[in-house]
Structures are given as C-alpha cells and as structure tokens.
Amino acid sequence: MKARILLIEDNAQNRYLACFLLEHHGHEVTQAETGPEGLALAETLRPDLILLDIQLPGMDGHEVARRLKADGALRHIPVVAVTSYAMVGDREKCRQAGAEGYIEKPINPETFVAELARFLPGHSDRPA
Incomplete structure (x- = not known):
C-alpha cells in the first residue's frame, strides 16, 4: 500500500537514502530539514507516518514529537524516531516524547522499509 510519509531529517545523506528506499517501494515522501518545518508540513500534509530524527538543529526531535502528540x-x-542516539534510556526517552517506534542509525537498507511497514495504515501489527 502506498503511504504518504514525512521525513524530518537534517542530514542530506540520510534523507537521500531513506527517500530512495521508501520511494523504491512506492511510497510518497516529503522532506523537512528542521523541526519547525516538519511541524508545519505535518499540519498541511497529514501524512500516514512521520520519520523523525532526534538530533535536529534548533528544536530537537523529542520536542517535535511532543508537539505532534499534543495536537489533536x-x-x-x-511517529518513528530514526536516530543515532543508541545509549541506555534513549529509546524510552523517544517513547515518552510520543514516538511509537524507534530505529537506530545507521539504517539497514535491507530491512528499513519492512521495519516501518507495521506503523502504516492497514497493517495488523500497527501500534494502538
């Protein structure tokens, strides 16, 4: 199923790889480089899934996730955090901020799209 995905990521190489993989599997990807830009696009686009880097300039991904989840x-x-933060407690911090999923960077190109599938509409394992 084709999904509309918003990717909030400041690193050009990470954006390129994620977009390439997702678009290759038929998904439509919109990109934002900053938290405020991502919030504005989320409001306008109403995507099916948001991929969120945590280490963003200006407004970090935790704050972006909190604002997304505070908006009715x-x-x-x-929201799936895609981050290089992989220390003890980082996954829980992302979940507390509102992220339903967590994927560590560097992403695995062979499994990335499949890891995201369970968060897309219509998937039986989608978190509530």
Whole structure:
C-alpha cells in the first residue's frame, strides 16, 4: 500500500537514502530539514507516518514529537524516531516524547522499509 510519509531529517545523506528506499517501494515522501518545518508540513500534509530524527538543529526531535502528540489533529499519526542516539534510556526517552517506534542509525537498507511497514495504515501489527 502506498503511504504518504514525512521525513524530518537534517542530514542530506540520510534523507537521500531513506527517500530512495521508501520511494523504491512506492511510497510518497516529503522532506523537512528542521523541526519547525516538519511541524508545519505535518499540519498541511497529514501524512500516514512521520520519520523523525532526534538530533535536529534548533528544536530537537523529542520536542517535535511532543508537539505532534499534543495536537489533536496530528496525534493519531505514528511517529518513528530514526536516530543515532543508541545509549541506555534513549529509546524510552523517544517513547515518552510520543514516538511509537524507534530505529537506530545507521539504517539497514535491507530491512528499513519492512521495519516501518507495521506503523502504516492497514497493517495488523500497527501500534494502538
């Protein structure tokens, strides 16, 4: 199923790889480089899934996730943190901020799209 995905990521190489993989599997990807830009696009686009880097300039991904989940019109959109933060407690911090999923960087090109599939509409394992 084709999904509309918002990718909030400041690193050009990471954006390129994620977009390439997702578009290759038929998904439509919109990109944002900053938290405020991502929030504005989420409000306008109402994507099916938001992929969120945590280490963003200006407004970090935790704050972006909190704002997304505080907005009644956006809180239903699954957020997956895609981050290089992989220390003890980082996954829990992302979940506390509102992210339903967590994928460590560097992403694995062979499994990345499949890891995201469970967060897309219509998937039986989608988190509530």
